[in-house]
Amino acid sequence: MTIAQTLREAAAALEASSDTPRLDAELLMAEALGVSRSDLLLRHMDSTAPDGFAALLERRQNHEPVAYILGHQEFYGHDFRVTADVLIPRGDSEVLVEAALTARADAVRILDCGTGSGALLLAVLSELPEAEGIGIDRSVAALAVAQDNALCLDLSDRAQMVQADWRQPGWSDLLGGSFDLILANPPYVETDADLAPSVRTHEPHGALFAGPEGLDDYCILIPQLPKLLNPGGIAILEIGHTQAEAVTAIAAEAGFAAKLHRDLGGRPRALELSLMP
Numbered sequence: 001m002t003i004a005q006t007l008r009e010a011a012a013a014l015e016a017s018s019d020t021p022r023l024d025a026e027l028l029m030a031e032a033l034g035v036s037r038s039d040l041l042l043r044h045m046d047s048t049a050p051d052g053f054a055a056l057l058e059r060r061q062n063h064e065p066v067a068y069i070l071g072h073q074e075f076y077g078h079d080f081r082v083t084a085d086v087l088i089p090r091g092d093s094e095v096l097v098e099a100a101l102t103a104r105a106d107a108v109r110i111l112d113c114g115t116g117s118g119a120l121l122l123a124v125l126s127e128l129p130e131a132e133g134i135g136i137d138r139s140v141a142a143l144a145v146a147q148d149n150a151l152c153l154d155l156s157d158r159a160q161m162v163q164a165d166w167r168q169p170g171w172s173d174l175l176g177g178s179f180d181l182i183l184a185n186p187p188y189v190e191t192d193a194d195l196a197p198s199v200r201t202h203e204p205h206g207a208l209f210a211g212p213e214g215l216d217d218y219c220i221l222i223p224q225l226p227k228l229l230n231p232g233g234i235a236i237l238e239i240g241h242t243q244a245e246a247v248t249a250i251a252a253e254a255g256f257a258a259k260l261h262r263d264l265g266g267r268p269r270a271l272e273l274s275l276m277p
Contacts, residue, residue: 003029003040006049010057017061017197024066028056031070063197076123080149085141087207089119092263093185096236096270097123099261100181103234103272107131107180111228113166113221116207118146118159120183125155132158134175138165139206166221178228182235186210186217188243214240218247223254226275234274241267 001009007025014021030040032053059069067073067088072081075089076097082088097120100107108131112121115135125133137143143161150156164171187210189195199208210216218237225235235256239247248258248271256273263269 001049002045003033003047003049004045006053007045010053013057014060017063024060025057027066027070028060029053032056064202065198068202073117075119076126078119078123078126078153080117080119080122081145081152082117083141083145084202085139085204086116086145087185087203089117092265092267092269093120093238094123095261095263096120096183096185096238097127099236099270099272100124100183101127103236104181109133109177109179109230110181110183111175111179112136113182113184114186114207115146115161116142116185118149118161120185121146121159122149122153122155124181124183125158126153132160134160134162136162136164136166136171136175138163138167139204142204142207166217166224172224172228175228178230178233180230180233182225182228182233183237184221184235185238186221188214188217188238188240190214213246214243215246215250218243218250222247222250222256222273225273226255229275234272236261236270236272238270239268241269244268244271247271 010025011022014024018024026037030037032050056069067082068084072079073089076094080089110131110133112135115121115137118135121133121135125131135146147161150159162174164174187208189208191209191212244260251258251273255275257276259272260268261270
């Protein structure tokens with residue numbers, strides 16, 4: 001069977017488990033062939049489908065995200081290694097990078113809380129050549145992924161990955177001082193949220209869920225941020241699209257004013273926090 005025929009059948013088979021069945025099929029086929037998607041479409045459609053494609057297709061039919069199958073995901077123009085130990089970087093989170101670069105293009109010391117793959121920290125550092133940063137995560141496996149990404153992006157000399165958990169006393173003592181810019185994509189999903197199987201089954205629960213209202217980690221982390229910020233420093237936190245009011249209130253209790261940033265779909269996506277005079 002040709003690749004063109006196989007792709008048609010694969011796309012039909014993926015309709016029950018994917019919102020983008022044809023795209024997924026093409027990406028998996030390109031992976032099986034060891035070529036780019038564009039090369040696949042331009043040069044290989046009449047070739048015979050490779051044997052390895054069927055196994056990749058089966059994984060996607062079982063709701064495993066394409067990024068985990070391929071082992072990488074594009075974010076802010078960079079290719080990041082991902083595994084099931086880290087959340088998959090999503091385009092909507094790029095608003096945090098844009099907000100950070102707009103608000104503190106002069107930042108020289110950056111902290112990323114819950115760094116996961118390192119995507120937020122490394123994307124910002126790639127645009128600020130004078131800056132250095134620390135990414136923290138409680139997961140050793142996640143930190144290993146982030147460190148690999150720092151190496152691949154030639155940023156390991158400016159990005160340090162540290163095991164730390166803001167839920168535990170003394171965690172900030174590991175950071176060696178305060179910061180001009182703090183980024184955070186903490187867990188913010190409600191425990192009983194209706195999630196797609198690809199998310200609930202395959203992405204790390206410790207990076208997703210934060211209590212019945214999804215606010216537990218904001219309540220713990222935000223009150224600790226003032227002592228970690230240099231004068232004029234800001235913190236930018238990702239939020240769920242229904243959480244702007246609640247997280248703004250938590251921030252106000254800690255002495256912060258909040259500025260809302262929306263993603264490309266117009267949904268609330270991040271809060272930029274600055275300490276009130």
